[in-house]
Amino acid sequence: MSQPEPVLTTDLALPNKRSGKVRDLYDVELPGGEPGLLIVATDRISAFDVVLANGLAGKGIVLTQLSRFWFERFAGSVPHHLVSTRAADVPGVTDAQRATLRGRVMLCRAAPALPLECIARGYLAGSGWQDYRRAGAVCGIPLPSGLANGDRLPEPLFTPSTKATAGEHDENISFDAGAALVGEATMRWLRDTTLTLYREASAYALERGIMLADSKFEFGMGRDGPLLIDELLTPDSSRFWPADAWHPGRDQPSFDKQYVRDYLQRLRDAGAWDGAPPGPPLPEDIAAQTMQRYLEAFERLTGASLDFDALA
DSSP states (O other): OOOOOOOOOOOOSOSSOEEOSSEEEEEEEOGGGOEEEEEEEOSOOEETTEEOSSOOTTHHHHHHHHHHHHHHHTTTTSOBOEEEOOGGGOTTOOHHHHHHHTTSEEEEEOOOBOSEEEEEEEEOOHHHHHHHHHHSEETTEEOOTTOOTTOEEEEEEEOOEEOOOTTOOOOBOOHHHHHHHHOHHHHHHHHHHHHHHHHHHHHHHHHTTEEEEEEEEEEEEETTEEEEESOOSOTTTEEEEEGGGOOTTSOOOOSSTHHHHHHHHHHHHTTSOOSOSSOOOOOHHHHHHHHHHHHHHHHHHHSSOOOGGGOO
């Protein structure tokens, strides 16, 4: 199995290109003339809201193929936007570009994103742990006293946030504030769907030795109502912990980009980086260890190895 060349940016002859920290998006037309969206997962990597100078070769493929796995798994219970992950199905690109896009594209129905990120938390970690230490609550939701870093919560929490614009950070909001943005009925659907997805994915992952500490879900508004969109239950949008190493009272080892965060934090602590763009390059060993964890998460969750050479 050959390692793919890193793809850090794309330049396709398709309309309305826009780029996020990791993904390049283009407008496309689906069969039948339906408006569509092409999502290209590049190998860029970000941490602390900064895109780093180099990426992880193949990371975008892992994100896309794991998202495809989850979209297919939940297809019978939650409507979603994914139509195809085959580069051959992308209109208006050359054969050479299709070769570059193999494994890292999602051809989707157009569904304008709702202005919320829907976060489910099952364990105390990250900003939730910091909230709890400060206020005994997570995103304004009171919790029992005496919990430790990494502890399982009594019940999974739904903690929505705003979607940050360029140069800003997401802000946690209440259920009522979210309802003011999208309507109460839609907000109830978002909450119930987010928690259902989290519980089902968490139970599935635990059978495979992975604890799903928390995850971010995004939704758009389709012609017939809300749709599940964007990536789904990947190491970029979720905290995956090895179940056999779980020990409350400390930060947990993880299958995400924690190696990257830890490296950058060491640079910040040493005064070697001030946290502002541009992000520094990653050393080869940090990149390799991080990619290894992404691949291990994929293999545990799907039960299959990722064969880069066999991708369509």
